[in-house]
Amino acid sequence: MKQGGWNREIPLYLMILPGVLLVFVYSYVPMAGIVMAFQHFVPARGWFGSNWVGLDNFRYVAAMPDIVQVVWNTIFISAMKLIAGIVVPITIALLLNEVGKNGFKRGIQTLVYLPHFMSWVILGGVLIDILSPTQGLVNLMIKQFGGHPIYFLGDNSWFPFTLVVTNEWKEFGFSTIVYLAALTNINPSLYEAATIDGANRWKQMLHVTLPGMTPIIVLMVTLSLGQILNAGFDQVFNLYSPVVYESGDIIDTLIYRIGLVDAQYSVSTAVGLFKSVISFLFISVSYYLAYRFANYRIF
Amino acid sequence: MRSNMSISRKLFVSGNYVFLTLLAVLCLLPLVHVLALSFSSSSAAGTGLVRFWPVDMTLSSYRFVLDKPEFLLSMGVTVKRVLLGASFNMLLIILVAYPLSKETKAFRLRTPLAWYFVFTMLFSGGLIPLYMTVRNTGMLDSLWGLIFPTWGMGTNIFNIVLMLNFFRGLPKELEESGVVDGAGHWTVCWKIIVPLSLPVLATVALFTIVYHWNSWFDGLIFMNRTEHYPLSTYLQTILVQDQLANVNAQDLASLQEVSDRTAKAAQIFIGSLPILLVYPFLQRFFIKGIVMGSVKG
Known part of the structure; x- marks a missing residue:
């Protein structure tokens, strides 16, 4: 130069x-x-x-009757999503890995990625229809088998779990990609050695495949820990209603309602700042850990 | 291998095929059901007869939806938004990714500038300050209000990272030969780097198109007048908020033939049609895209 x-x-x-x-x-x-x-x-x-x-706005927020419940809902929903988002894709990746035929594997993958690319508005519309307690397909089937209809989107004991399951429906296919990529990077000679040592497929999965995936699993857990206060605004906003605020109202939806529905701009910003600061700490720590232990870099 | 498979292994393998097939079918059934509803008559839909195939096949729901002026209006906004937004996003992503793909010694502020973009993923001002900024910059109710404010948000930072990693993976000699021939950065970027980056450009283009098609929240908060709503926002008010205010007298009359439910199903299908159309390309590119993005330089 x-x-x-x-x-x-x-x-x-x-x-x-x-x-x-x-x-x-x-x-x-x-x-x-x-x-x-x-x-x-x-x-x-x-x-x-x-x-x-x-600090008046913060005192006002701290005195709001629902605030503890909302923070709890946020953490509860996102923690369950985090666990499901690790367990389900890994299981499916392991099962897909056992499939010999590549065409079948690719076919299955192609079908299960699809919901990832649809917005929560569209999927919300679909879910509101099929989960309806009177006309919805799911409840018609439950009734056919002799059960009582369940109001998945209107019952506080069901709502958080409905969120977790439907979120997994949208995302598991996409999350599987990362784990499948990690599986193809495992050295085939490890499997050969295990076979010679007399390990069956189950033992191979436990002692070769899973340890081979550990780095990527650790990385994904670490990175998702940074998202602990993001319980999924798009999803919740398109599925919740006042009857399930008790179990489904999260920090982001509260910020929206206080700020843009009630026009309490400063109070909403105070809640937002609280969330941003905590999220910032979590994300920084998770990126730092990912960098230290998995050599992960953003750019 | 095959000949000495044990019985239990055979059972597992066939069980696995069945399970994975059922799982994939289960994932699609809700969408198939809604598609079947949209082509069914309102009476069939009302009596719960429709499963995964239309009953009393009819196009009346589609005719009803495509006659609604609000629907067509919001479709127009979305088409404009996708065309303008995706090309604008692409242009700016290339213009940011190219300098950031340089070595620090060729672009001394590279690292601070990269952090300048990444920091926005770590910390944000939050909803209301963003809303006030959009309002103060006069972007409420403007088409650009759906394009400028979200340009630097998470998804696009990811796209920038994807693209700059691809640029970095290209052989350095290409650029050097250009420089020897007297080409400046502008020429190197557009005449050498960009033409060689078609796979990543296709990936990012598809991502941005899908992003602009699907975005609904910015339309909801930045557009005050419903005639400025993009399709996704309009659908949000129809499918989710279910505002009776949006239904006028004429609609109510034709609703008796069409039923709210089949009309919604038709709108869900039309709303996801472009995604379904680009999906075959998307899924071919995005695996490559994700693999490319994970190659860290």
Whole structure:
């Protein structure tokens, strides 16, 4: 590289400029907008003209009757999703791995990825129809087998589990890809050695396949721990209703309702800040652990 | 191998085939059911006769939906949004990924700038400050309000990472030969790197098209007037919020023939049709895409 390298770099800065500006306006300016969590924000007076109220909004949030329940719902739903999101794809990947015929394997995969690419609006529409207690296909079948209809989307004891199962329906196929890729990277000579040592397929799975997958499993668990406060806004928002707020209202839906339905802008921002800060800690720690133990890098 | 398979192994293998087949079928049945509903008559749908094949096959639900001005209007918004949004996203993703794919010695601020983008995935201002920013920049009720604010959000940062990793994997000699011939960065990027990156461009293009087609929440919060709603947002109000306010007298009259349920089913199907159409390409590319993305430079 010759002297005056900055001149050669100028086009690079010009190229990246539009992207940098857009991210500045719509990601970094809102970060500064967090000041409204400490104000009594009035849109007409803006971020510079609204009165400062210190921690009043946070005290108000802490005194809200539902807040503990909402935080608990968020953690409960996302923890269950996290566990299901590890166990189901690994099981399916292991089963697919036992299939000799590649065409069959690919066919199954092609079918089960499909819901991943559909939005929760579409899938919500589908689920609202098939889970309806009166006309829905699922309950018609339950009744046919002599059971009582279950209101999956309107019963607080069922709702969180409905969320977990339907989320797995949408995502397990897609998550399986990562594990299948890890399986193909296991050295075949390990299986040969195990066979010579007299290990059957089950023993091979326990002592070769699973240890071979451990790094990727650890990585996926670590990365998903950072998402512990994201219980899935899109899904919950399109499936919940006031009757299941008790078990299904999560931090993100609460932020939406306080902020954009009730127009309590500052209170909503305070809840959002609480979530952002905790999420930031979790994500940073999870990325750090993933970097230390699995040599994972974002870029 | 095959000849000395034990009985239990044979049982497992055939059980496994059956299980995986059933699982795949089970995943699709809800969608098949809704598709069957959309082609069924309202009376058949009302009596719960429809399973996985239309009963009293009719197109009346589709005729009803395609006659609704709101539906067509929101379809128009979505088409504009997808065309404009996907090309804009692609252009800016390339323009960000190319500089970031350079070595630090060729682009000295590379690492801080990469962190500048990645940091937005770690921390965000939250919903209301974003809403206020969109409002203050005059983007409410504008088509660009569906494109600018979400450009730098998570999915696109992922796309940038995908693309810059692919750029980095290309042989360095290609660029060097261009530089020897006197080409600047602009020429190298568009004449050498981009034409060689068709697989990753296809992957990212499909991702951004699907993203813009599916996005509904930005439409819901940034568009005040329902005639600016993109299709996904409109469908959200129809399928989920179920607002009777959206149903006018004429609709109520024809609803007796069409039934709310079959009409919804038809809209679900139309709403997912483009995804189904690009899906064969998507699933061919995205495995490659994910593998490419995981190759860290």
